[in-house]
Amino acid sequence: xxxxxxxxxxxxxxxxxxxxxxxxxxxxxxxxxxxxxxxxxxxxxxxxxxxxxxxxxxxxxxxxxxxxxxxxxxxxxxxxxxxxxxxxxxxxxxxxxxxxxxxxxxxxxxxxxxxxxxxxxxxxxxxxxxxxxxxxxxxxxxxxxxxxxxxxxxxxxxxxxxxxxxxxxxxxxxxxxxxxxxxxxxxxxxxxxxxxxxxxxxxxxxxxxxxxxxxxxxxxxxxxxxxxxxxxxxxxxxxxxxxxxxxxxxxxxxxxxxxxxxxxxxxxxxxxxxxxxxxxxxxxxxxxxxxxxxxxxxxxxxxxxxxxxxxxxxxxxxxxxxxxxxxxxxxxxxxxxxxxxxxxxxxxxxxxxxxxxxxxxxxxxxxxxxxxxxxxxxxxxxxxxxxxxxxxxxxxxxxxxxxxxxxxxxxxxxxxxxxxxxxxxxxxxxxxxxxxxxxxxxxxxxxxxxxxxxxxxxxxxxxxxxxxxxxxxxxxxxxxxxxxxxxx
Numbered sequence: 001x002x003x004x005x006x007x008x009x010x011x012x013x014x015x016x017x018x019x020x021x022x023x024x025x026x027x028x029x030x031x032x033x034x035x036x037x038x039x040x041x042x043x044x045x046x047x048x049x050x051x052x053x054x055x056x057x058x059x060x061x062x063x064x065x066x067x068x069x070x071x072x073x074x075x076x077x078x079x080x081x082x083x084x085x086x087x088x089x090x091x092x093x094x095x096x097x098x099x100x101x102x103x104x105x106x107x108x109x110x111x112x113x114x115x116x117x118x119x120x121x122x123x124x125x126x127x128x129x130x131x132x133x134x135x136x137x138x139x140x141x142x143x144x145x146x147x148x149x150x151x152x153x154x155x156x157x158x159x160x161x162x163x164x165x166x167x168x169x170x171x172x173x174x175x176x177x178x179x180x181x182x183x184x185x186x187x188x189x190x191x192x193x194x195x196x197x198x199x200x201x202x203x204x205x206x207x208x209x210x211x212x213x214x215x216x217x218x219x220x221x222x223x224x225x226x227x228x229x230x231x232x233x234x235x236x237x238x239x240x241x242x243x244x245x246x247x248x249x250x251x252x253x254x255x256x257x258x259x260x261x262x263x264x265x266x267x268x269x270x271x272x273x274x275x276x277x278x279x280x281x282x283x284x285x286x287x288x289x290x291x292x293x294x295x296x297x298x299x300x301x302x303x304x305x306x307x308x309x310x311x312x313x314x315x316x317x318x319x320x321x322x323x324x325x326x327x328x329x330x331x332x333x334x335x336x337x338x339x340x341x342x343x344x345x346x347x348x349x350x351x352x353x354x355x356x357x358x359x360x361x362x363x364x365x366x367x368x369x370x371x372x373x374x375x376x377x378x379x380x381x382x383x384x385x386x387x388x389x390x391x392x393x394x395x396x397x398x399x400x401x402x403x404x405x406x407x408x409x410x411x412x413x414x415x416x417x418x419x420x421x422x423x424x425x426x427x428x429x430x431x432x433x434x435x436x437x438x439x440x441x442x443x444x445x446x447x448x449x450x451x452x453x454x455x456x457x458x459x460x461x462x463x464x465x466x467x468x469x470x471x472x473x474x475x476x477x478x479x480x481x482x483x484x485x486x487x488x
Contacts, residue, residue, distance in 0.1 A: 196217060215239060344374055
């Protein structure tokens with residue numbers, strides 16, 4: 001008899017194996033003939049010996065099979081660059097804006113899908129007669145098509161390719177020839193967000209309004225660059241743009257309200273709310289991850305089934321990587337979102353077993369444990385990608401995070417007629433407190449250290465983090481064993 005493995009662990013194993021296959025195919029060129037031979041041998045072995053194998057060996061062989069699926073899937077998803085033949089030549093295209101327009105003081109930037117193309121251009125325009133373009137506008141553009149330029153320590157071209165962007169136009173001649181293009185549901189969701197923004201403007205003043213637009217409506221660049229940089233230096237930038245934390249609050253609200261309309265109706269209300277909110281704030285990796293896990297939670301509650309967060313997290317990662325394999329290695333937002341969530345799942349129960357957490361107030365422990373857990377899990381990738389370490393991240397998050405759900409609540413209630421101004425005043429004060437606290441933390445001497453690590457140092461640091469988990473887990477088991485012995 002073999003070791004019995006639960007279905008949730010099998011799902012986790014298969015999901016991780018698929019992602020591992022995608023990673024292998026992304027960094028190595030594996031001969032396809034070798035892959036076909038290996039897949040044929042593995043498939044034949046599974047078919048001939050399945051009934052004789054113990055369960056653990058079956059799972060391991062299936063994991064190997066999913067690794068191969070990940071490799072094949074990555075190779076199949078790689079498409080030739082449609083703009084390669086016209087690089088450094090002047091071209092004229094008609095097409096549609098297929099992304100939210102990034103508005104700055106002097107420029108507008110957006111993704112543009114030319115007619116009869118599957119790949120996109122990144123277009124930047126400087127002053128356009130005072131007119132703002134928007135999602136779904138149909139344009140005629142003319143300019144030189146260029147390859148994106150990589151920075152010294154950042155593969156910008158690979159970053160854009162995971163968005164299906166393969167070339168750029170830096171300052172084209174542009175003519176708006178129509179509107180109403182793109183996805184109807186996305187267009188209406190963005191229109192809803194613009195409507196809500198206009199309703200908030202008379203109630204809440206800047207820069208507090210810019211912060212609320214970030215945490216509630218997903219408008220990432222609503223804050224001035226100087227204030228946004230303060231959030232970056234203090235390790236609280238995840239608050240400014242809608243992240244998994246913010247989406248979790250919204251999803252929790254939908255699920256709570258849905259409880260009062262019955263099990264069957266609750267799933268439709270919760271799922272509809274999750275979909276609309278995701279489209280409205282923009283489907284970033286952290287938002288998609290939190291939305292997918294929230295949707296699984298809603299389905300589990302409606303079906304009366306046990307919800308397993310670890311399985312949901314791994315399944316969400318596998319599905320997102322299957323949809324877009326390039327995000328696994330080239331989207332730091334995806335990496336940070338999943339690592340932070342995984343860190344919270346793994347380290348919070350272990351940290352709470354420490355005696356120090358038993359003597360501090362529960363509300364404070366509930367803030368410190370997830371923040372420390374997410375920091376431990378994401379530290380290697382933060383140092384590798386951003387080359388900075390915020391020394392004030394922990395206290396800044398502890399002081400700012402409690403205000404986020406309350407500010408989101410009163411910011412939403414500020415949309416109500418008649419009483420909106422009064423409730424908006426409360427939201428204004430909470431948002432002011434958050435900005436004030438971040439400003440103080442960012443001005444603290446040596447609040448941020450510049451640290452550059454190599455890939456091998458990143459691997460060593462990751463090994464230390466994994467070792468910490470097993471050390472903490474062994475300590476927790478030893479503590480539980482000693483407590484059981486004392487009780488007996």
